[in-house]
Amino acid sequence: MDFKLTPEQEALKKEFEDFFEVEMKHEPEDWVWGLEGLFSDAGWPFNVYMAKRLAEKGWLVRPWPEEYGGCNAPMIEQLIFGDVLGYYCAPGVDPLGVGMIGPTILAVGTEEQKKEHLPPIAKAERFWCQGWSEPNAGSDLASLTTKAVKDGDDWILNGQKCWNTGAHRADWCFTIARTNPEERRSKGLTYFILDMKSPGVSVVPIESMDGSKHFNEIYFDDVRVPSRNVIGEVNGGWAITQATMNYERSSVGIMSGASRGLNELVQYCKETSLRGKPLSQNPHVRHRLAQLAIDIEVGRTLSYRVGWLQEKEDIMAAAAAACGAKVYSTELWQRVAFTGIEIMGLYGTVAKGSKWAVLKGQFEDLAQSTPGYKLGGGTSEIMRSIVAWVGLGLPRIK
Amino acid sequence: MDLGFSEEQEMLRKTARDFLETECPTSLVKEMAEDEQGYTSELWGKMAELGWMGLALPEEHDGMGMSFLDLAVLLEEMGRACLPGPFFSTVVLGGLTILEAGNEEQKKEFLPKIAAGEAILTMALTEPSASYDPASITVKAVPDKDDYVISGTKLFVENAHIADYLICVTRTKDGAGKGEDGITLFLVDGKSPGITTTLLKTIAGDKQCEITFDNVRVPQKNMLGERDKGWPVVAKILQKATVAKCAEMIGGAQAALDMSVAYAKERIQFGRPIGSFQAIQHHCANMVTDVDGSRFITYQAAWKVSEGLPAVMEVSMAKAWVSEAYRRVTQLGHQIHGGIGFCMDHDMPLYFKRAKAAEPTFGSADWHREIVARELGL
Structure with a gap:
């Protein structure tokens, strides 16, 4: 057992971080990460810009073979990439093209389909x-x-x-x-x-x-x-949909996005006083934030484990672990959002764009979008059932 | 990054699982919970033959020279088996403390005995304040010629009633405030005149004791580490003990999960296995997340401790999480088992009781959340 990154992996992580540190300065005013942020009128050009920049770096599809624009990157490097991408709340990676159909075509597509469809995904020319x-x-x-x-x-x-x-x-x-x-x-x-x-x-x-x-x-x-x-x-087609669902389900980006949100919340609590005392000195607030930090760290290990199981090609265990991580990460994300707006009190309800909005109103936004994350891509209930069927071998009613 | 066990660890795990399944059936666990001694010398002797007491002790002291991480692997299996007896107190609280703070002479004298299973140890740390804070140490040790004289009460000292030696955490500086300064460790012979031990009746039958020290004389050469500078040693051992306890707890949580899943597959109600119902499936899925989450947060902390890396945050994260996860897992296990799991004869209560006992041991979830909050800079 070994939890550390190699010096090469550390260097790669640093390279990713440096890139996003610079590129995220192009973030539009009042832009908040999330599905709306990817596809809204204000967010879409930024999403496309970042996609092109990532394509230029050759980072969009790193795990793919070289002939289709990748560099055969091992799963651990993809986890590191997802981790950093999530932490910076950066757009640019098409979850459906890069995340789902690309790997599907790579796995079961014909040579002709690969040649026709994979390069435009790698070059961010087709969404x-x-x-x-x-x-x-x-x-x-x-x-x-x-x-x-x-x-x-x-x-x-x-x-x-x-x-x-x-x-x-x-x-x-x-x-x-x-x-x-x-x-x-x-x-x-x-x-x-x-x-x-x-x-x-x-x-x-x-x-x-x-x-x-x-x-x-x-x-x-x-x-x-x-x-x-x-x-x-x-x-x-059915078997292929099932395979498609298992790509990119480590949820590592959600964990690191949650971690970013928590860091901002911690900072806010240090700088904000309620009745003359910093929120950070309120025992109830301290414990809620500490619990989130603990939950996020647990989540990170669960996500990395999904990648580790995929790398070992333990497909069934990886699928069950991925479903477990999906439930865990989306529910955790909602807790982060709710904890945020609850600590902020009335200010937590103010949406972005107002001068009274706290932390760009991102928690108000997140609190409303997280119910969707617990549904899309398989509801928490279906995910739990898959853990029970696939991971534990419990009987399924046909 | 590698989240799997090494070949050696896998072998250790398997040997431990097989051995404990044969030698430590739950019938023995239940018997020992009622037994005053709390262990059998037969099982203790067999474990010593396997070299377990010396697993994480250096070879020069008759140990096996394996790492703390390896010890965590073994402890996980012991938690699964609900192993009764003084392994934890002897090895983790006793052996690792002597290894950390003992001088050469003390190491030579005590470590081979521990490795051979010839000495039972424990640490007398907590007092009636039931806190793991240095300020809570009030038991005094006063110099008198070549000895120190110890007086006061220690509480929640595991296996003190059978211990050959107690590592007693004392205050040696008068009026030195209540902080870390002025705390000294002594290796005290368990049979010294003036020691009275009372066994407490506790939820898991885990042999917690009250010890009163009534002018107990300890030779100066039994001082462990430097005078007045004992707290950093205690803090280090507490860190290891906390992770070690988490490792035991994940073993227990995994066992409770395995037992519940097996029961869900065989118990028929409404004409089908109850494991085919979503309510039960979702309980099981939640248990998996709790157990897996516990495992990796614990091993991450164990790895850091084993490598000698700073791990204050990781250790507290692990204990805060595992304390609550083990409790949740046993609660759901009880729901799945229904009435049968509520019976004393069943094995489910073993885990429930141990989960409850382990929760406050080495600091509750609240205690560790506060440490995490501090580490976050709050």
Whole structure:
């Protein structure tokens, strides 16, 4: 057992930190990290700027093979990168392109698909969205009803998707549709990728409770998708969605983002007095902040363990650990947000933009966005069930 | 970075697991909780043959020369087995303290005895104030010719009733305030005239004692470390003991989890295993996070301590977290087991009781949160 980084890894970490230290100075005024920050009118240009800068450095897809723009970086280096990226609350890494479809194509795509789709992701020339959930197929994704019917060499897609983060900005979409109506549930589904400019694709924004509009609905109305855009086998899409879900689930960035938030909160409590006494001397405040620091440190070890298990190719253990880390990190993040606004009292409720907002109103913002993080990408309840099924071998009701 | 055990550690873990499963069944644990001695010389002797008492002691003192991290691996298994007896007090509180502060003569005299299982030790640190703060040390040691004379009461001293030697933490400076200055350690023969030991009845039957020192004479040569400068030694040992306790606790938490998952798979209600119900599955998933979280925060602290790196923050983070996690795990374990787990005959109560006993030992979660707050600069 050894918890230290090698001198090379320390140097790499420093290089990442120096980069973000400089680049984050381009942050727009009143910009707050989060899904809204990535996709809003104010945030999107900054997101694209950072993506291009990261691509220039060759850092967007470091774990990928060299021929597709990466450098075969080991998992531990990716964890360090995610750690630093999260700490600086930096945008630029497309969670869907870099995080999900890229690794999926790398794993199961054809040579042609790799050549066509991986380089634009590595160069930050093409952004992606995910088209999985539907109004009546959320946690129970296998009950989806979007259909794809073969027509010559193409497939014709019809249906409605929802909760599509950043679909209004995306160039391409990866989606799943029923291709064999005779089969039930997870059988007879096919994994497609498609150009969002295809005729018949329309995107309608969904306004979230915090006023942001990063979620969307996508409607497919006779959308024609060529056969070469099927990922994997026809009717074999389900297994690929399951694999896709397991990429990039170490949650390390959330832990380090939470750590950044805590540091700012600690500083605030040192500098702010309530009834003539610094908040930092209030025993209740001290203990709440200490507990968050402890929780974050536990979370960091849990995240690094996911990466370590992935590196060892202990796939099932890694999947279960990743689900556990996802629940833990998103719930912890919410505790950080809530603790922040509770310590700030009335000031905690003031949104960014006001002269009365504390710490740019980021805790008010975070408090409203964290409920979404506990739902997106698998609810806490589904994640816990996966830990029980996959990690502990508890029986599953079919 | 490597979050796995080395081959040697894995071997140690496996040997310990197999040995304790055979030699330390829960029936023995329960028997020993009621027994006044609290251990059997048979099991103690077998552990000594395996070299466990000397595992983390240097080879020159008949130890195995392994690291503190290795000791943590062994302690995790002991926690899993709820091993009764004076291993922790002898090795962690006794042996490591002598190794830290003893002079050559003392090391030569005591460490081989400890390694051979021929001496039982403990540390008489806490007093009726029940605090791990230097200010709480009031038991006095007064010089008198070639001896020191110790008077006062120590409380919550594990295994004092069977200890051959007590490392007594005393105050040797009059009017020196109540801080770290003026604290001195003595190696006291457990059978010295003037020592009275009373066994307390506690939640886990873990042999906590009250000791009264009534003008107990200790030869000056039994002073451990420098006069008046004993607290830094105590602080160092407390750090190790705290991590060591966490290691024991994760062993217990893992056992409670394993037992609960196994029961959830076999217990049938409403025509199916209760482990197929989401409520039970989610309890189990929460237990996994608590156990895994405990394990890595503890081993991170153990690694730092083992490497001699500063670890104040990490140790306190570990104890604050593990204290509450072990409690949560045993509570959920009880929920999963239902009524059967509430019975004295069942093994679940062993873990619940030990979790509750371990919570305040070497500082509660609140105590350690305060240290973390200080370390955060608050």
